[in-house]
Amino acid sequence: MPDSKPLKLRIPEPGCRPGDQPDFSDFVIPRAGEARRPDVDAPAADIRDMAFSIVRVINKKGEAVGPWADALDADALRDGLRHMMTLRIFDERMLTAQRQGKTSFYMQHLGEEAVSCAFRMALEDGDMNFPTYRQAGLLIAGDYPLVDMMNQIYSNSKDPLKGRQLPIMYSSKEHGFFTISGNLGTQYIQAVGWAMASAIAGDTRIASAWIGDGATAESDFYSAMVFASTYNAPVILNIVNNQWAISTFQGFARGNAVTFAERGHGFGIPSLRVDGNDYLAVHAVAKWAAERARSGHGPTLIEHVTYRAGGHSTSDDPSAYRAKDEVSAWPLGDPIDRLKRHLIAIGEWSEERHTQAQAEIADTVRKAQKEAEKNGTLGSGSHPSPSAMFDDVYAEMPPHLRAQRQAGGH
Amino acid sequence: MPDSKPLKLRIPEPGCRPGDQPDFSDFVIPRAGEARRPDVDAPAADIRDMAFSIVRVINKKGEAVGPWADALDADALRDGLRHMMTLRIFDERMLTAQRQGKTSFYMQHLGEEAVSCAFRMALEDGDMNFPTYRQAGLLIAGDYPLVDMMNQIYSNSKDPLKGRQLPIMYSSKEHGFFTISGNLGTQYIQAVGWAMASAIAGDTRIASAWIGDGATAESDFYSAMVFASTYNAPVILNIVNNQWAISTFQGFARGNAVTFAERGHGFGIPSLRVDGNDYLAVHAVAKWAAERARSGHGPTLIEHVTYRAGGHSTSDDPSAYRAKDEVSAWPLGDPIDRLKRHLIAIGEWSEERHTQAQAEIADTVRKAQKEAEKNGTLGSGSHPSPSAMFDDVYAEMPPHLRAQRQAGGH
């Protein structure tokens, strides 16, 4: 091909980097209330457009508008606000605890609180979530004790995971929260398998899978899509698109596609996007997807559009790779502010009540922390015994492990 | 959820099984000439419909019709016919050789000859194919010596792969034919990597990846789509949908999607389907995709719709899992018949010439076989030496391998 020009590799570039002015002007945001609400039995092909739109309910004035604005009464909304506020305060305290050497590591949810908190309220007890490390709202909204979360974070003597797991890698079967893996993506196909099992058993329980924008590139994401599509598994496939995967912007995982929800096309899986900073929208879409799954209509893919306002983890400093003002430029706002404004707009909340709630929650979290620290922290106090390391490798300890435990003097 | 009905697992079922009447009535086949021909720079979103249609050129009367009917003159068409006939006769003789114990294993192309033979003619020398085990037409149409193919199949003393590989797992760098892997799917992402390398190097050569309908379910297929999409790699992504993956019909890999080409949606990769039994259609679509890749428009996904008319391999007997008459009911006909009819229709061929060509080709293949058998077969005659097993594990043989070779007496 003498007349061909040399080929070139395309390397995706984010809108801005440190030093640049943040610019979200090519991020198309439909108005709240604009997205239609299809029937739960709508085939994937009929709702194709919804993978390119965003379901939004709370508008700029704080009103809940459109066909997805229905489900929750004022008590439920206040619960939701309390859950999100609890998660945010919990995060703050644990970040401090990590800095104080009380634990080795922490990951926060700043800006993403609505996603897991609202979602949890759309599920039934008995349903199973297969989360990543950034959905602790599923536990908090599900009334899992804060003390137990902290016990895990501190790897202390009351850690339900016996000191084995990295902080925040919670597990609670009882609360429908699958044991978090440090390996990205693995849980996604497991969720589909769990949902298949529920269908095989003739059960009514459904599964929810969780993954970040970056981790959608992992193969297990694909396995999950293939199996969910083929066996029509009763599972909700959630993608939390918080724009970043550590230092890598979402364009590397998304590639030439316009949205992550689009990935569902080509599997015949109904796929939609939701404003992840809009508690009402997340809840409504989750409810819809759960009803689909439970009534035999199979999987739904949901892209939660949100923004990771904090660092990736306590090991990360985002100022090295993203513009300082990107957080404030993010156009979907803050989930707590938005729900608060909505509650005030409908006359069910006030600045005073908010300040008071803030203080109460801070107190609750502080008390939980005190309680947890009685059981020790990673830095000091009591710990699970080394011998706990040898338990649960198998149901029954085989002779060679017993010998090793003895050799170790444990 | 007391009012929920028990969930059920959906297990896909093929249209027919042994004992059933084959029925392809819900297989929608557009008329030849019907599919439009987009510009090579058309964005994926603009040609979405083409993933649900089928590009077809040769109609029932043997005429070449529509916007994709242009490229080839009569000589090229006769070459194409000869390539396909050669492949079919080659297959027949090698199947017999396997039955005679001259080799351990064989895989044929019956009914799928057009796909690889036509495709090869749309590439340039220097382009690289990453094939599966069912694209020997790429070698035959690329004038790779039949004797070398047979030497490999026989694992004889002139086997270019030194007896190491399973029969038909050819490799020819010179002929743009990547070493076949026994592990399904692995080559797909490698093809994308090769294409990326060509782009990094500022080269003009492109890659073609090949995969079967069943193997699209493998994770490497997804990795390839993600990387091709993200880096806009100059690669043609071919899916050969021959309806079966050993005993498993294509519904298990495809799931709830309507076509395999659909998989390209959601990656922003232009995707289309082509009548894989129509030499002209395959050639035209391949040319179009190659031009796209070479002019910087990135990857194209092509689903070749065809039918595996034979058994999966010499280890397989399809009568155990598919209806006997499915082959004859297959509505897209036989690729050799169809091209022959077209050549006759345009006055460039005749039954007599066909019979004569048949005899000539059979003779050529027979002669090649005689030649190859001089070098031995797996069953008898000379073989690569056992010491060849120790070569090429590394560029330079490390001491431990040298010691092992000596211990083995080789």
Next chain:
Amino acid sequence: MSGSTTRMTMIEAIRTAHDLAMERDDKVVVFGEDVGYFGGVFRCTAGLQKKYGSHRCFDAPINESGIVGAAIGMSTYGLKPVVEIQFADYVYPAYDQIVSEAARMRHRSGGQFTCPMVIRMPTGGGIFGGQTHSQSPEALFTHVSGLKVVVPSSPYDAKGLLLSAIDDPDPVIFLEPKRLYNGPFDGHHDRPVTPWKNHPLGEVPDGYETIPLGKAAIRREGSEVTILAYGTMVYVAEAAAKETGIDAEIIDLRTLLPLDIEAITESVKKTGRCVVIHEATRTSGFGAELSATVQEACFYHLEAPVLRVTGWDTPYPHAQEWAYFPGPDRVGRALREVMED
């Protein structure tokens, strides 16, 4: 063996074990590539879909990590999946799910989530399958705590061990030496194979009789040297002992993880010599673990170094299959060598 027995091949034994387990416990589900309607390319699951319905036995997309990942999810739900990987050579895509997930689930969740599941796969060479239908990847699993690894060598063992594996509360890798499916193979590829119906270990109890995991079997008592073997190599060991006339004690390990160290130690302390054999490549093969363990436990009883006879550190070749395969000659040479010392 109590009660009635039937002569059968290893394939039939495996099928029967599935059948009994599925009948006994409707939590047992079976799936994999070509496993459902067709009954598997080696026919190990033939008839199960018909008998138990397509929700208990079904085909899967060709995606090994998906198969294992889905099975993990099912097992944490409470089912007992038994999945087939069509050839052991194709298990690598599932390696992450096995190692990072199935093997660690119980531990990392403090016992809340567990993976009672079996991953079956045909292993080993000797069928001219070339490098991708011949591998023996057992050492890649024995390095992974949390897994059990089982290799049966006969219809009798295959049935009893598979029943135990399905019943086990932890994930079990079940490696089936495909060269043994139809008869014991001693490495003399130029001689006809005895079918199982003429071999005592082809006699299989009809009922639900298990063989415990973690227990080796002594296939031949002997006084001069201990041979540690499993799968196909058990018969190669027998042939080598016979041909050399060396009075070898042959231990069929049956379970590689957890290993029956007691049986091994007892034998080596008695014989004072040990030869370890397997088909997999040598470096970091399971033979390394056996050799290391034996010399740690029996150092003062050893009269000769523990020798390994294994596949070479090369891919499994096609034409040179019999030069690769560690047959009775190579094993015999090692036996003579340790006897000289």
Next chain:
Amino acid sequence: MSGSTTRMTMIEAIRTAHDLAMERDDKVVVFGEDVGYFGGVFRCTAGLQKKYGSHRCFDAPINESGIVGAAIGMSTYGLKPVVEIQFADYVYPAYDQIVSEAARMRHRSGGQFTCPMVIRMPTGGGIFGGQTHSQSPEALFTHVSGLKVVVPSSPYDAKGLLLSAIDDPDPVIFLEPKRLYNGPFDGHHDRPVTPWKNHPLGEVPDGYETIPLGKAAIRREGSEVTILAYGTMVYVAEAAAKETGIDAEIIDLRTLLPLDIEAITESVKKTGRCVVIHEATRTSGFGAELSATVQEACFYHLEAPVLRVTGWDTPYPHAQEWAYFPGPDRVGRALREVMED
């Protein structure tokens, strides 16, 4: 060491090796998760994108098999990819591409297609990383013929070995003990770590100076016992020798595959005793291969069994990290034990 040198950390040494290789050969390309703009979560590739452009050093989607698979394709094209797996714990999804493809490419294609590439990954524990930031998977690679496996233990070695790895015509697994990135660590976690700038092996030649693959280094000469170690454990061995006062010869293997059997044999024949140490789980760890090899080669020189001191057969725990880590105490105990015999 000819010419000028600079004091640097292991991270800087790795970065410098990349830089020199990229400068020398424009076929060298570098990519992986967070490797491009940011320069890697451990900063090993910082500055390379800026210097060589985003087509030579770039970020990748989070898909390890994709990263390795694409690198394989690139290497068969003729480039020399150097890819980073963010933690060795995340290499398993790429295992199939490494084992079935990169390792076998040259052999199966009769030498037509080759995979000159390097797969780098931080390995080992000691940073409270829990089970998924602490693993040492080397034995899973040493079992695979066609691969080379390298573990540097200092800035000096890291630079020289990485240059050799990039220049090697075959695929190299390059395991970087992350606990050593900023200073040698001897397992005394309660004591401050010496930074590399105060350690002689932190002195690194500025030029393109390679260290050959396949050659071990003697870190301490001794007469009583040979310790075989690599990576972090080299410093643990030094501490244990010092604390027990036993005159150990410490061999830093540097390359595990191909192994420098000559250096090992020579030393063990001299000392008559051998202790093998590593951080990975014990069963089927690389220590098994070392132990088996030593007793095969030096049986008649051994006065005590070859002992292994390793991580336990459990996942790498978080809170119990120091009970898991085979520190100087455990190594010391083994040294005393072999000396008693």
